[in-house]
Amino acid sequence: MDQRERSLNNYKNLNYQVDIEYVVKISRTLLTPIGIYPLYGSDTNLSKFLVRLQTLMVFGLMCFLLVPHFIWTFFDADDLSRLMKIIAAQVFNSLALIKFWTLIINKKALRDCLQQLEDNWKNVICEEDRLVMVKNAKIGRFFTVAYLSLSYGGALPYHIIMPLAAERIVKEDNTTQIPLPYPSDYVFFVPSDSPGYEMLFITHIIISTIILSTNCGIYSLIATYVTHGCCLFEVVCRHLDNLTKNGINDEFNSQLAWIVQKHSIAIEYAEKLEQSLNIVFLCEMVGCTIIICFLEYGVMVEWEDGQVLGLMTYGVLMTSIFVNCFIISYIGERLKAQSIKVGECSYFIDWYNLPKNIVIDLMFIMIRSSQPVTLSTGKISDLSLQGFAGVVKTSAAYLNFIRAVV
Numbered sequence: 001m002d003q004r005e006r007s008l009n010n011y012k013n014l015n016y017q018v019d020i021e022y023v024v025k026i027s028r029t030l031l032t033p034i035g036i037y038p039l040y041g042s043d044t045n046l047s048k049f050l051v052r053l054q055t056l057m058v059f060g061l062m063c064f065l066l067v068p069h070f071i072w073t074f075f076d077a078d079d080l081s082r083l084m085k086i087i088a089a090q091v092f093n094s095l096a097l098i099k100f101w102t103l104i105i106n107k108k109a110l111r112d113c114l115q116q117l118e119d120n121w122k123n124v125i126c127e128e129d130r131l132v133m134v135k136n137a138k139i140g141r142f143f144t145v146a147y148l149s150l151s152y153g154g155a156l157p158y159h160i161i162m163p164l165a166a167e168r169i170v171k172e173d174n175t176t177q178i179p180l181p182y183p184s185d186y187v188f189f190v191p192s193d194s195p196g197y198e199m200l201f202i203t204h205i206i207i208s209t210i211i212l213s214t215n216c217g218i219y220s221l222i223a224t225y226v227t228h229g230c231c232l233f234e235v236v237c238r239h240l241d242n243l244t245k246n247g248i249n250d251e252f253n254s255q256l257a258w259i260v261q262k263h264s265i266a267i268e269y270a271e272k273l274e275q276s277l278n279i280v281f282l283c284e285m286v287g288c289t290i291i292i293c294f295l296e297y298g299v300m301v302e303w304e305d306g307q308v309l310g311l312m313t314y315g316v317l318m319t320s321i322f323v324n325c326f327i328i329s330y331i332g333e334r335l336k337a338q339s340i341k342v343g344e345c346s347y348f349i350d351w352y353n354l355p356k357n358i359v360i361d362l363m364f365i366m367i368r369s370s371q372p373v374t375l376s377t378g379k380i381s382d383l384s385l386q387g388f389a390g391v392v393k394t395s396a397a398y399l400n401f402i403r404a405v406v
Helices: 016-034 045-076 080-105 107-122 125-163 198-242 252-305 308-350 356-369 384-406
Strands: none
Touching: 016 045, 016 107, 016 198, 045 080, 045 198, 080 107, 080 252, 107 125, 107 198, 107 252, 125 252, 125 308, 125 356, 198 252, 198 308, 198 384, 252 308, 252 356, 252 384, 308 356, 308 384
């Protein structure tokens, strides 16, 4: 414990376990069953083997759904307008697989970030800092709940209600059956008879729910990580604002050193997030552009056909993707703004009344903050609201192209 911590009356966050549970509960609940929660499993060989076996089983189930669906799409589908509408689901599921393996590959770095998050809650040095962290945690939880509500509210009707309400398939013996949620071509077997067909129908729903939960869990983890990064910078700003309130005393240098240390920790935390998740951010932005385009086309087709249920389902799905893209862009913009704000807070304190050597120390903080921390989409562009505007414009341009071609 350093002098800065002793000066704050040895504050202890007695509710840190409750706080941590509040922050990680949703992502842990969604990602643990599929084996990709960063803190899931231990370092023993048996645990590693079981986790790998679990992830391979989940990946196998995803492939069992998606591969026959792709085969049907590219070799058996004959209705181009129907094909346009289902491509959005294919892109969504394919990107979920990419994000699934991205988290597995970067599990160690993401585990370090999650452990640092828990340590920060446990070792918070005053109640004011804890309130800042709680505020950011609530923002992350709000974003997560909003996305989950829209995602499940649109995806579950797409997988369950729409197939049940769709036109029945007439078989060669003049019997009818409900179309599968994902039209598929299983090359080595044809489950067209009862009870195999019904079992396959339920299997499609279960696997699609797993894929949806994977995507939602990863999104929840991202919101948790990034909003926590925002609060680290916000805590630094709060202490900078209070730095000169008590004048220059014996603890001033130690307080300034503590601020610089925490600023460096916040930067390192954000950079680790960037290195681990930039592919996920790229998938989100590119995928959202394509998915929104085809969902807009689906809305138009359902409107022309007078299908109210399909129109509502595609409308909710499109809204959820818009919200997802906006929130991802917003938290990236917010993290950048909070890192810049550290330099602004350094400037707006009464530095002109401070000794020259301390002013020079503050200048280093300003200079470092002039290079803001950013999250990138695959090292191509920054994750920002400007990027969200680009997604909206590009999806509209693609929609016009599809309307002209189809």
